[in-house]
Amino acid sequence: MTRKQLLMTALGLGPALALGGALACAEAPAAQEHNQMAEMMHSVEYLGGRPNSPFSEAVRVGNVLYLAGKLGTVPGEGLVEGGIIPETQQTMRNIADALERYGSSLDEVVKCTVFLADIADFGDMSRTYMEFFPNDRPARSALAVGGLVLNARVEIECIATIGLPGGGDGDGGS
Secondary structure, three states, X not given: OOHHHHHHHHOOOHHHHHOOOOOHHHHOOOHHXXXXXXXXXXOEEEEOOOOOOOOOOEXXXXXXXXXXXXXXXXXXXXXXXXXXXXXXXXXXXXXXXXXXXXXXXXXXXXXXXXXXXXXXXXXXXXXXXHOOOOOOOOEEEEEEOOOOHHHOOEEEEEEEEOOOOOOOOOOOOO
């Protein structure tokens, strides 16, 4: 799927427009269906917020999911020990779990931002990260920061699609 097709589909404009408009006349949605798509496109859903937390775990806008940054923590146990490799592995497992909770998957991730406590960890983090994206790899930025919560070595946030053609079906998309 081209970037234009993906964008048009994500915006809820349907397969006819996503294919460049060739089928637009024959398959244009009825006015009511069009209004429902427009409403979904503009809907915002805040997910997984806890009462005392200053942020939501994820925010869904139409078919796009914005996932808050994840650390390499195990619930009830805290940050995994062993440095950047086990932290990156646990961080990616936490991301996969959150994506699944909200109807997405690692196959549907289109962008990640990686925050590192020490840029010297970049190589080990990157090799470990790539194990979770063996085929189509999302766009990614990585930067070193002055420090992370819990003295973590890595935090990763993601943007993913939800239920778009070519995503999450195991074929790696297009």
